[in-house]
Amino acid sequence: MNDLWAGLSQAFWLLVTLDADLVEITLRSLRVTLTALVVACAIALPLAAFLAVRRFRMRRATIAVLNALMGLPPVVVGLVVYVFLSRAGPFGVFGLLFTPTAMIIAQVIIVVPLVASVAHQSLRELWSDYHDLLISMNATQFQRIQALLWDGRRALLTAALAGFGRAIGEVGAIMVVGGNIDHATRVLTTAIALETGKGEFAMALGLGFVLIALAIAVNLAIHWLGRTESEGRW
Amino acid sequence: MQMFPLKATGAQVRRRGKVLVGPVDLTLGGQGTSIIIGPNGAGKTTLLKMLHGIVRMNGGSLDWACPLEEAQKHQAFVFQTPVMMRRSVIDNIAYPLRLTGLSRRQARSRAADWAARVGLGEILERQATMLSGGERQKLALARALVREPQVLFLDEPCAALDGRATREIEEILAHAAGSGTRLIMSTHNMGQARRLADEVIFVLQGRIHEFRPAAEFFAGPETAQARAFLNGDIVE
Numbered sequence: 279m280n281d282l283w284a285g286l287s288q289a290f291w292l293l294v295t296l297d298a299d300l301v302e303i304t305l306r307s308l309r310v311t312l313t314a315l316v317v318a319c320a321i322a323l324p325l326a327a328f329l330a331v332r333r334f335r336m337r338r339a340t341i342a343v344l345n346a347l348m349g350l351p352p353v354v355v356g357l358v359v360y361v362f363l364s365r366a367g368p369f370g371v372f373g374l375l376f377t378p379t380a381m382i383i384a385q386v387i388i389v390v391p392l393v394a395s396v397a398h399q400s401l402r403e404l405w406s407d408y409h410d411l412l413i414s415m416n417a418t419q420f421q422r423i424q425a426l427l428w429d430g431r432r433a434l435l436t437a438a439l440a441g442f443g444r445a446i447g448e449v450g451a452i453m454v455v456g457g458n459i460d461h462a463t464r465v466l467t468t469a470i471a472l473e474t475g476k477g478e479f480a481m482a483l484g485l486g487f488v489l490i491a492l493a494i495a496v497n498l499a500i501h502w503l504g505r506t507e508s509e510g511r512w
Numbered sequence: 513m514q515m516f517p518l519k520a521t522g523a524q525v526r527r528r529g530k531v532l533v534g535p536v537d538l539t540l541g542g543q544g545t546s547i548i549i550g551p552n553g554a555g556k557t558t559l560l561k562m563l564h565g566i567v568r569m570n571g572g573s574l575d576w577a578c579p580l581e582e583a584q585k586h587q588a589f590v591f592q593t594p595v596m597m598r599r600s601v602i603d604n605i606a607y608p609l610r611l612t613g614l615s616r617r618q619a620r621s622r623a624a625d626w627a628a629r630v631g632l633g634e635i636l637e638r639q640a641t642m643l644s645g646g647e648r649q650k651l652a653l654a655r656a657l658v659r660e661p662q663v664l665f666l667d668e669p670c671a672a673l674d675g676r677a678t679r680e681i682e683e684i685l686a687h688a689a690g691s692g693t694r695l696i697m698s699t700h701n702m703g704q705a706r707r708l709a710d711e712v713i714f715v716l717q718g719r720i721h722e723f724r725p726a727a728e729f730f731a732g733p734e735t736a737q738a739r740a741f742l743n744g745d746i747v748e
Contacts, residue, residue: 411595413566416584429598
């Protein structure tokens with residue numbers, strides 16, 4: 279209990295004094311996570327709409343695989359990305375290992391199946407509403423996908439937020455591919471793991487509270503910007 | 513462009529081994545309003561969707577007087593339960609125009625004009641899903657008519673509407689028909705069929721039992737089933 283209070287107090291002081299390390303780590307966490315989220319959404323949302331609209335031979339199998347990949351163990355993803363980016367690996371020439379870019383790549387791989395699956399659930403329902411109408415209007419495949427993505431945007435926001443939650447709290451993969459290097463690849467989660475390892479529970483808890491506050495703040499900001507709860511909107 | 517006559521020859525729709533509609537042999541001319549009537553489950557909706565081309569046929573053929581791609585561009589469909597896109601009234605009506613490549617500004621301008629024509633001019637920016645049943649059906653009509661189709665299919669457009677809303681919808685339909693739009697519509701409402709029909713298609717168990725000018729049909733149906741249906745008897 280004492281550790282909890284000490285953690286709260288530590289978090290409070292870190293925030294009030296705008297601790298330089300904390301600011302740096304927090305900004306890096308946000309930068310890595312938001313970049314990964316944008317890239318993941320750019321892949322996952324059109325994929326989800328395509329799977330909702332298009333009928334093809336391996337569609338069910340593709341959806342089943344996508345759902346299964348939601349449970350992808352992050353540390354394994356980290357390991358695979360590590361192998362690909364290491365000096366001896368196929369992409370070793372780019373020198374990306376132990377950089378924020380490597381962390382973003384790992385997070386994208388982890389987040390894409392989650393965002394695509396959640397988005398697909400919503401878009402499938404929307405497509406069942408729109409199916410006859412859009413076919414009747416002679417909309418092309420691309421126009422159907424566009425309509426689903428636009429009209430389902432608020433449901434897709436939920437999918438994106440789920441992806442953000444997964445990415446911001448991720449530690450296993452980014453520890454492996456980022457290396458938790460001070461002033462280079464250290465983010466909130468890896469810093470928490472480090473402080474816990476050192477026995478600095480108050481500091482670890484402090485960072486944990488900051489992480490939670492950050493996640494809630496970003497969620498609220500996106501909800502507010504999207505005006506999801508406004509009257510007459512979705 | 514000449515779309516009619518529309519000829520269905522042995523057209524059939526089957527699902528899971530059961531024949532829903534057909535075989536249908538039918539030739540529709542380019543003038544007037546055709547009303548499809550028949551009891552529940554007779555196949556009116558499937559017949560309409562088959563003619564419009566959104567239900568796949570399992571046999572027979574359906575031939576327009578022009579290439580199919582051209583015919584598809586000049587027809588529209590109003591569903592029994594109007595599908596409201598998750599947009600404002602004006603953006604719903606503008607959507608079919610946007611599909612043709614019209615700019616947003618031009619599409620919204622024409623949509624506003626059509627919204628005014630059907631009595632939705634005061635609620636252009638309201639979200640479509642917030643509309644009442646009558647307003648939804650008017651929006652669906654405006655959205656279907658905004659591309660000025662040569663043929664408009666309507667599946668019981670006044671089902672579940674009150675008398676006033678039904679009258680307003682019928683006025684819009686009469687105006688569209690007066691402007692040269694060919695109407696092909698199903699209804700349960702015999703009064704409405706008498707008011708609007710130039711010709712009647714009586715459907716039972718997926719087959720066309722009678723197809724005659726409305727005046728002749730209502731004066732004396734040829735088949736016992738059609739007579740029984742008009743008398744309000746239960747027909748299966």
